[in-house]
Amino acid sequence: MTSDSVTRDSVTSDSVTSAGGPRNSLYGPLADVAADAGYPGSHPERVGFFTDTSVCIGCKACEVACKEWNGLPDPEAGALTLTGMSYDNTGALGSNSWRHVAFIEQAVPSPADPGEPALISAVADGGTTRWLMASDVCKHCTHAACLDVCPTGALVRTEFGTVIVQPDVCNGCAYCVSACPFGVIDRRDGDGRAWKCTMCYDRLRGGLEPACAKACPTDSIQFGPLAELREIASARLADVQASGHPEARLYGADPADGIGGAGAFFLLLDAPEVYGLPPDPVVTTRDLPAMWRWAGTAAAVLAAGVAVAFAGRRR
Amino acid sequence: MTEQPQVPPADFQSYYGKPILKVSRWQEPHLPAYLFLGELSGALAMVGAAADVTGRPSLARAARLGAAAGAFAGGAFLTAELGRPERFLNMLRVAKPTSPMSMGSWILATHSGLVSATAASELTGRLASLGSVAGVGSALTGPLLAAYPGVLLANTAVPAWHEAYRQLPLLFTGGAMTAAGAAGLAVSALSRDRAEFAAAGRLAFIGAAVESLAGYGLETMPGLAGEPYRTGPGGRMLTAARYLTMGGGVAALAARRSRTAAAVSAALLTGGGLCAKFAVLRAGKASAADPKYVVASQRAARPGSQGE
Numbered sequence: 105m106t107s108d109s110v111t112r113d114s115v116t117s118d119s120v121t122s123a124g125g126p127r128n129s130l131y132g133p134l135a136d137v138a139a140d141a142g143y144p145g146s147h148p149e150r151v152g153f154f155t156d157t158s159v160c161i162g163c164k165a166c167e168v169a170c171k172e173w174n175g176l177p178d179p180e181a182g183a184l185t186l187t188g189m190s191y192d193n194t195g196a197l198g199s200n201s202w203r204h205v206a207f208i209e210q211a212v213p214s215p216a217d218p219g220e221p222a223l224i225s226a227v228a229d230g231g232t233t234r235w236l237m238a239s240d241v242c243k244h245c246t247h248a249a250c251l252d253v254c255p256t257g258a259l260v261r262t263e264f265g266t267v268i269v270q271p272d273v274c275n276g277c278a279y280c281v282s283a284c285p286f287g288v289i290d291r292r293d294g295d296g297r298a299w300k301c302t303m304c305y306d307r308l309r310g311g312l313e314p315a316c317a318k319a320c321p322t323d324s325i326q327f328g329p330l331a332e333l334r335e336i337a338s339a340r341l342a343d344v345q346a347s348g349h350p351e352a353r354l355y356g357a358d359p360a361d362g363i364g365g366a367g368a369f370f371l372l373l374d375a376p377e378v379y380g381l382p383p384d385p386v387v388t389t390r391d392l393p394a395m396w397r398w399a400g401t402a403a404a405v406l407a408a409g410v411a412v413a414f415a416g417r418r419r
Numbered sequence: 420m421t422e423q424p425q426v427p428p429a430d431f432q433s434y435y436g437k438p439i440l441k442v443s444r445w446q447e448p449h450l451p452a453y454l455f456l457g458e459l460s461g462a463l464a465m466v467g468a469a470a471d472v473t474g475r476p477s478l479a480r481a482a483r484l485g486a487a488a489g490a491f492a493g494g495a496f497l498t499a500e501l502g503r504p505e506r507f508l509n510m511l512r513v514a515k516p517t518s519p520m521s522m523g524s525w526i527l528a529t530h531s532g533l534v535s536a537t538a539a540s541e542l543t544g545r546l547a548s549l550g551s552v553a554g555v556g557s558a559l560t561g562p563l564l565a566a567y568p569g570v571l572l573a574n575t576a577v578p579a580w581h582e583a584y585r586q587l588p589l590l591f592t593g594g595a596m597t598a599a600g601a602a603g604l605a606v607s608a609l610s611r612d613r614a615e616f617a618a619a620g621r622l623a624f625i626g627a628a629v630e631s632l633a634g635y636g637l638e639t640m641p642g643l644a645g646e647p648y649r650t651g652p653g654g655r656m657l658t659a660a661r662y663l664t665m666g667g668g669v670a671a672l673a674a675r676r677s678r679t680a681a682a683v684s685a686a687l688l689t690g691g692g693l694c695a696k697f698a699v700l701r702a703g704k705a706s707a708a709d710p711k712y713v714v715a716s717q718r719a720a721r722p723g724s725q726g727e
Contacts, residue, residue, distance in 0.1 A: 257513040298502075391573075398588050399566040
C-alpha cells in the first residue's frame, strides 16, 4: 500500500497545491488527484472510505478508536454532556471529533413487503419507526475547498490522495473552516490550529488501515483503494435497493459532482440533509475566476471614482 | 416507500435543525475593523498619490500618513484574528492563486511596505522623489487591497458570502471611497486652508452612492440569498449602514462651506462603512448557522441531485 519512494519531504513541499493548471484542477472529474497535486507517477493508489450506513449499528466504536489513535483531547475533561435530541451526544464533526455517528429516529410507512424489515427496528400503530445511523467523516474531496483556500500551505494533498493539515505550519487563520462545504474542519479552542480527519495518515504510511475502519464491528466503514470501493458500493446499492429499500442512494461517489467526488463516500437510506449533509455541495473555488473578475470591476470603479474626484480645478 | 407522508410538510429537512456548515470563526470587531482599515488604507494611498500629482500638498500629507496608519492598524487586527498570531509570517510561506487570503497577504505586505516608505519620506522630508514613486506604487496596490476582501469572503461555502460575489467587492471599494473621503473631510474640518480638500468631499459623495448601491444589491438578491441581508442581525446592521452612508453623502455636499457639515459627514460615513462590514459578517454567520440556507438553495439550484 505505501510506497517508500515517496518521502515525507515531498509531502510537506509547497508544490502540492492545486493552484492554476488545467480547469479540472479546480472543478470537475479528475482521474489522478495525487498526480495533479505534483506527485510522481509512482505514487500509491488513491484510498478512501466507503461508509455503508445500512449496516451501521450506532456503536460509536469508530469515534472511540479515532480519538484513541489520534490522541484527540477531551475539552470537557470527562464530563458527560447530553444533547437531549437522540442517542447522538457528539453532535457534529469538529476539531476533536473526526468521526461522528449520526442517529435519526423517523416514522415511515409500513413496508410493502413485511418479509423485508431488515432495517426496521420497531412497529407503531399505522406505521413503523426506523433508526438511521451513519458514521460521518471528512470527505477528502477531489476538489478540497479547505486545501484550495489555505494561505500557508498547511493543508496538503498526500500521496494517497487524502487531505491533511500540517500542525507545525497552520497559523489558525480559520479560512478552511468557512470554506468547507460539509462543515468538517474546525479550529481547536485553546490550541488555535485547524484539525480534521487525516484518514490516519501515519497508519497508511505504515501499511495499516485507519483506526475507525479497523474498529468497525459490522464493516459499515470499509477502507481500501477508492476505485475498488466504488465498485463494491455499486453492487451493495443494487442489493439494498432490491431488498425493499429503493430510497437507498450513494452520496459522494460521483466524480462528476460538485466536489469531483469524495474520497470518503456513503450509502444513505434517506436524503443527505436528514443526516446533516449538504444535498449538493460545490467546491467554492469553481467560481473563483468569476469572483476575481467582479473584484477587478470593483477596483476599476474605485480608480474611476478617485480620478473623477480629482479631475478639474484644484478646489 | 420513497414518499414519507408522516413527516410534517416543510421546505427542507435537516439533522435536528443543526447547522451543516461551521459558523465562521472570524470575530467582531477584528474582521469588520480589518475590512474597514484595509479599504481605508487602499483608497487613501490613491488619494495621496492623486493629491501629490495634482498639487494638493496638505491633502497628500494627510492621506499618506493615514494610509500607513490604516495599513498597520488593519494588519494588527488581522494578526489578532489568527489562532496562532506568532505564526503570522507563515502567510508569506507560499503564494497561492487559489487562496484569496494568500493573494491578499501578499497585496497587504506589498502595500504596507509602499505606504510606509511614502509616509516615512513625508514625515522626514527625505528622499521625496523616492517617496513619490512609492506613493504611486501604493496607488496601484490600493484598489487591489480594497477589492480583494470581496473575493476573500465570497470564496467560502457560506451562502450569504458566496452568492454575493458580485456585490461584495463593490461594497468594499465603494466603502473605500467613503472611508478615505470621510478621513479627508475630518482633517479638513480642522484645517486652515480647506480648498484642497474639496476633492475628498467629492470622493465621499461618489463613494456613498456606490456603497449604497452595492448594499441595495445585497438586500435585493432574490430569494434566500438576500434574506440574511434583509432580516436578522445582518439586516438591521445593513439598514443602519444605509441611513448613515446616505446621510453622510448628502452632508458631504455641504462640507466645502461648513466645517460642521464636514465633521458630521465624516462621522456618518465612517459609521456607515463600519456598520456595513459588521452587517456582512453577521449575515454570513446567520446563513451558516441555519441549515435552510444550505439545503434549500442547493435543492433549488439542482433538484434531483445526489440520487433523489
